[in-house]
Amino acid sequence: MNHSAPQFFKRGPTLHTRFVFFCLASLILIIADGRFHYLEVMRKSVSVALYPLQRLTDIPGWAMQRALGFFVTQAQLRHENEFLRQQNLANSASLQTMGALEGENKHLRALLTLREKLTRKTIPAEIQRLYPDPFTRRAAIDRGLQDGLRPGLAVVDAIGLIGQITRVYPWQSEVTLITDKDQAIPIQVQRSALRGVLFGIGDDGAVELRYMPVSADVQNGDVLVTSGIDGTYPSGLPVAKVTNVERNAAYAFARISCVPLTGVLGAIQVMVVDTDEKPRVNTSSGQSQSAEDSKSLQTPR
């Protein structure tokens, strides 16, 4: 088909030379990005160029959802309405007591001269897509620099924590899900107030509580909430539930398997939680507190 005659005068470098050159260029980029994180600016500008195409490719999925949403049966709607009504009733009951409790809490904290708990700002967002990279668990949401997001903010859905913002582009952000390998979250066992660190293992629907001693007070069914120690995640967000505790005296630590409370992949509407918090390193009291926290992290009671 394309059997061009061999060239008498070679133009440019050979195939092998070009191959080696571009391989080296790729490797340099990979090392600069993977090891030193030098290329965030470049990534950001490429993402801007890519944005229109991405918006275009979102259309079929969006249209499909709209089409499916149109054919919801009345029974389904009634059922959902009923459910929401009941939930609303329960929520309003707890809200009424909440107001009173909040006032009381404020008063007590003032009495004890404790720092006031931080006010939280939430920004609603929507998960647009999951990144197809099979080695990581990440998703893209439709809010970015324009909405005042920054790396490190927590992302929650209606049930609990789903991840953390790791990269911010102008109109979208990258969320690393709690199931991503080695994504660490400082948690607290709700029942026993024991602190620990929860790790993703790169598997959907499973996370692991590591470095807990064999004698740690953790049981099946315990709910783990964020402890707020690191200043990244606000405290008290439900994260996971313990499913299996394996205590083997041969090992220093217990093997504690958990499942994320939220269907991390099923969430579409999410909230970005902004704690408006300055890092607590300037004040001496803050320092001693965080030092104490990390000590209790290493040797749980």
Added chain:
Amino acid sequence: MRFPTRFGVALTPSASPPPELLRPARASYIALTVLLAAILNLLALPELITRVKPDFIALILIYWTIFHPDRVSFTIVWTLGLLMDVASGSLFGQHALAYTLMLYLAALFHRRIIMFPMPYQVFHVGTILLLAQLVTLALRSVAGSDFPGPTYFLPSLLGAALWPLVTALLRAPLRQSPEQDAT
């Protein structure tokens, strides 16, 4: 070039159907197919499909490299790789390296692959796709990621299985219509 005889089948050029006469592909047509492949790659799909669907840009690039090696350059392929890196949230340069490797292998063997009948073409394309995935896997292992399980290789196998369809689709607009022959 003793490779074809190893299969025990006469794989001389006469074994394959005589190549059709196709109109030469214009640069704009090639660009359009690449754009369509990019859209297919970026489509927001459910999680399960996203993890197993083949890399359409890779397939298209291999096709153009084999059948129009003069129309594909390392620079274009490498840039497309960088775009895919950002879109898929992988290491910057990972897809660029994989596409560079595919282009190199396809360009190295394009004269041989053209001659083969479809089943052997599928085998060759599958091998090229798998090799690129293996290199990516090795890179990510060095960077500290775990092996994501055997389904990791499904995109390559599916891509190879789609090869006959891809070639048929890409050739369809280039067929010469009889009326044009008459002129």
